[in-house]
Amino acid sequence: MSQYWSKLVHDLDPYVPGEQPKDQRYIKLNTNECPYPPSPQALAAIHAAADETLRLYPDPNADELKDAIADYYGIARANIFVGNGSDEVLAHIFHGLLKHDAPILYPDISYSFYPVYATLYQIAARQIPLRDDFSLNLADYSGENGGIIFPNPNAPTGMAVGLDAIEQLLQANPNSVVVVDEAYVDFGAETAIPLVAKYPNLLVAQTFSKSRSLAGLRVGFAVGHPHLIEALERVKNSFNSYPLGRMAIAGAAAAMRDREYFEATRQKIIRTREATVQKLSALGFTVLSSAANFVFARPPEGNAEAVYLELKKRGVLVRYFNKPRINEYLRITIGTDYEMAEFLRIVADL
């Protein structure tokens, strides 16, 4: 508390990310990073960019990166907004497209950064409960609202909704921006990007931190109608002209162009996830159906916090949320086959 703080600072309840241990002795299954390294082409592009040209500002529009994304999805540069991680992209979305008089809507169990953004930008919000089985019923998102946002697949449940339900939602809310946060989409859900051509109120957010193994580079993007993108560009250019450095632009563009490596990586994760689900179930865990690079699972006794602490003691980090409805569950990132075998061995031994 300080007389110097803006009033809003007193109200903030900042997001708390998963632990980032500085030594690397843990089997780290707590922040949904990819266990495989980035594309060798991405690393090569980063090394090539790390030269004396770092003395110069980057391209403020990051056109090389926008073009790589446009090419991948068969869309135009004007459909694309890029930022310093999808968290920055989401922040600008809240500020530029979701701040209206009516409250915005998002699931009660979801990415825990949404309520933080709402407080930061002083946006009223209404949380819509997931069904008892943790599934997301988009038919519940109705009535006057200032916008709708949800992850697909949802976090931390990993459960996905289909494009049919998303299309119905878009049609039912023609006056609101509908944001589909696809941080985990590449691991088993269907992207809504093809719907952008049809719905001027749809915005899709994605990240390079998960399926493209570049959490340490900080790159995210959004895809939508050029009108929505223009709002984000105006906010961005009133905040920071150069959110992406030279290496971020070069590295993310190369990662996007390396389709073969990307396909191989995500298929490995999906295979490991399916095997992990089977083995956890055999151990008596309740495991939600996951389309993400993590599973959300309830230990047989529901003693999630105790299991989390015991795993940490034995060198495995998973994520525990001490929150209503989900405090008997653990979110477990899918690592390599070796890491998951170790994790399962330790769990079986508890």
Next chain:
Amino acid sequence: MSQYWSKLVHDLDPYVPGEQPKDQRYIKLNTNECPYPPSPQALAAIHAAADETLRLYPDPNADELKDAIADYYGIARANIFVGNGSDEVLAHIFHGLLKHDAPILYPDISYSFYPVYATLYQIAARQIPLRDDFSLNLADYSGENGGIIFPNPNAPTGMAVGLDAIEQLLQANPNSVVVVDEAYVDFGAETAIPLVAKYPNLLVAQTFSKSRSLAGLRVGFAVGHPHLIEALERVKNSFNSYPLGRMAIAGAAAAMRDREYFEATRQKIIRTREATVQKLSALGFTVLSSAANFVFARPPEGNAEAVYLELKKRGVLVRYFNKPRINEYLRITIGTDYEMAEFLRIVADL
């Protein structure tokens, strides 16, 4: 215009950075970049960080970088906030420390991003005119205010104020945050960082983009009382947990540790600036006294726009601002001795 835009988006008048030509055929004296490459130790640290660990999130607190800055200035980690370029740092300062009921104060001729931030965060502002000779009279900054911000040296004039005047300002405004934006301080002004221990209302902002030749990496920081830093951390952690990637943290920390290279670079710039001032004056230009890595100069005829366009045609980019009071001046970044000789040769030939 769109029904989907938040109201504030309609009011935005985004910042326009200097041109970043994608080919490099220009002698580029328009965005105050350093003409010398980054420290070899910084480049080495960046290459070392560009490995498979990029799959992992960076340290959200960037402690390695904070420690390097703390060590350089003899301050504590708790005095330091870091961000994705000093523009992001300034944005959080406006949002977290300058948004109050009373209007903030800044010079009428100054960094043109200040009014943009004020609009973005809906902060009332009052511009205080520089004296006729473009000097900054801090005694003019009085009366109730929500905060004060000015660059030292000022931009685009390059003129500096002394610490005595800054101390008087701090004492006269004990209830306001006073932000000294020191983007160019290393080229001839005195940093206010030692005053932080004495004044809980002082915040100093700096960047790695100028004197440390890392504009393409995107790193800036602020130094102040831990109470002020806490406000910025709360805003940052409500916006983006990881604003700095792994290479930004490693590269900026190494640049800060390489004191010898830094000293040599800034001394070269200062020497080239002094020679440039002499030669421009000999050509009949009016040149303001500069403590920065640029000079602000009026061509003999006052035809700044025509000179800007003609220089561009001949392969030299400088910055022209079509704004009241300064539209007869050009801002000319100090390049290498060779670049300045070329620039002067072309100017003499106009």
